[in-house]
Amino acid sequence: MPEDDKPEVKPAQAAPPAASKPPVAKAPAVMAVSPWEGELPSSLNQRFGDQVPEFSTYLGQSFLVAKPEAVIPILKVLRFEADFDYLVDITAVDYPQRPERFDLVYILYSFARNQRIRVKTQIADGYKPATATAVHLAANWLEREVFDMFGIEFDGHPDMRRILLPEDWEGYPLRKDKSILACDNKWIEEHLGIEGGQ
C-alpha cells in the first residue's frame, strides 16, 4: 500500500503547476525600474553623492530616493537652481513590515522644463522629517494632511494640527494597521451622542 501511494501523490503534486500558471501570476515583487539618466540626475549625484542612493524611472516617470535628512536641501536645489518651482503634492505610503515604515513622496513640477519628478524618502515611525514650508508654501496643508492621516510630524512646521479630522481625534486612519471600519468611538460618543461610528 505505501508503495502504491507514492506514485499517486506525485502526479497530484505535479498537476497544479501545470494547470495554473504561477510564473505569470507571480509578477516581480519589486518595481521594474530602469535607471534615470541625464543632466539633472548626474548633477544631483555629484552634489549629494551617497545621500541620494537611487535615480530611477518607471513608466516614463522619474524619481529619486534620498536619505531623509537630504530631502529639504534637495528640494531647495531643485527649486532655486533647477526651476522645479511647483510642489504638486506631498503624500506618504505605509509599509508596516519595514523598519523604515513610511515612504514620503514629494511630487514636483517645473514649468520651465515641463517635467514632473518625484522625490522619495524612507522614514521610520516616530522620525520627524523637516518641513518643506520654507521652500514651498504649498507644503503647509499638504504636510498637515500627511500628519492627519499617517501621524508623521513635520519638524519646524508652523501649524502642525490635524486638518481633515477633528483636532482631538485619536488614531491615524491611513496607516495599514487601521481597519477601514476603525474609528475613534470615544470621540463619536462624546461629540455626536451616538454609539460608535460603524
Place this chain on the structure above:
Amino acid sequence: MPDQTFLDSTELVLNMGPQHPSTHGVLRVVLKLDGEKVLGADCVIGYLHRGVEKIGENRTYQQFAPYVDRMDYCAAVSNGLGYCLAVEKLLNAEAPPRAQAVRVVLTELNRIASHLIWLGTHALDIGAITPLFYVMREREEILNIFEKYCGARLTTHAFRIGGLQYETYDGLEEDVKAACDHVLPKIDEYERLLTGNRIWIGRLTNVGVLNAADCKQYGVTGPMLRAAGVKWDLRKAQPYSGYQQYEFEIPTGTNGDTYDRYLVRMEEMRQSVRIIRQAVEKIPGGPIMAKIPKVIKPPVGEAYVSIEAPKGELGYFIVSDGSIQPYRLRVRPPSFVNLQALDQMTRGALVADVVAIIGTLDIVLGEVDR
C-alpha cells in the same frame, strides 16, 4: 496697515460657516477682523471627509471608479477620466481612439457645466441673481446628454478603465452639436449681463489678487493660475486622451484678480465648445475598450497621472502591489490646494470681498474634504 496697533482691542473674530450660503458647502472660515478689514482667515475643513483614499485601498480598481465621481460632483466626468488614465498608465494600456474622442467630448461638456455652476453661484454671491437661473437652463442641456449616454446626470461614472462602458447612443453627435449651438450664444448673453456691469466690475476688480509667483508658491493651478498670466494648461503641456489633435487657445489674464479669473473662465467655456465641435466632428470608429484583463492587477509599481480638471490639476498617485486592490491611492485635489491661498487672498480685503474670493476660488467641498 501695521499688524499690531494700539487699536488691537477692536480685533474681532467672526465665524463664517459651516452653514453659510456663500461658502459653497460646509466650509468654515474663521475671520480675524479689524472693523471691516480682514486680518487673516483660517479655514476649518473636513466636514465632508469620507476617507476616499482609505476606501480606495479596500476596493478593487474597478469598484473604486464610481467613488471618484463623488469628490468633485460638479465635474464627475473629469474625476473619472483622471482615475481611468492613472490605472491605464499602471497597466501600460491606452484607450482606443474612439473612446478617447468620446471622453474628450464628455469631459469638455462637463467643464462647461462646472464653469456654469461656478458662474451662477459666484454671481449670486455678488448679488446678481439672474445668471443663476440662466446657467441652470444651459446646464440642463448638458446633463440631458449625460443622462442619455450613461443614465446618470451628476455622478456619471461615464468611463471605464480601458475605455468606455457604453457605446454612444444614436444621435449623440446631433445632441452635442445642438448643445454647443445653444450654449455659445448664451455665454455672450451672460457677458452682456456682467462683463460691463459697473457693480460687477467694482466688486471684482483688484479683489483677491494672486500673482503668478504666489500661485506657484501655493501650488494654485487651473483658471486661477492662468488669470495671473501663466499660460499653462495640462491639456497643452502634457496632452492626454488625444488633446494634441484639437486646436484651442489657453486664455490668460494679466492682474490675477477676481475679474480676470471671471474672464478666463468665460473664455474657457468658449474654448471647450471649440474642442467639442472638433472632437464630435470626427469621432473615429472602432472598439470602445482596450484589451485589458477582466481582473485588473497592475504590476508592482507606482504612477502619478494628472489632468486639467475644471478647477485645476487633478492628480492620482497610485501604488500597486500587484494585487487587485491599490496598495495606496492618493488624490491630489485642486480645490484643496487652491483653498490654501484663501488666507493670502483675503488679507487686507473687506468682509464683503471674502464672499467674492471664496466664489472665485471655485471650490467643491466634496473634493476638499474627500
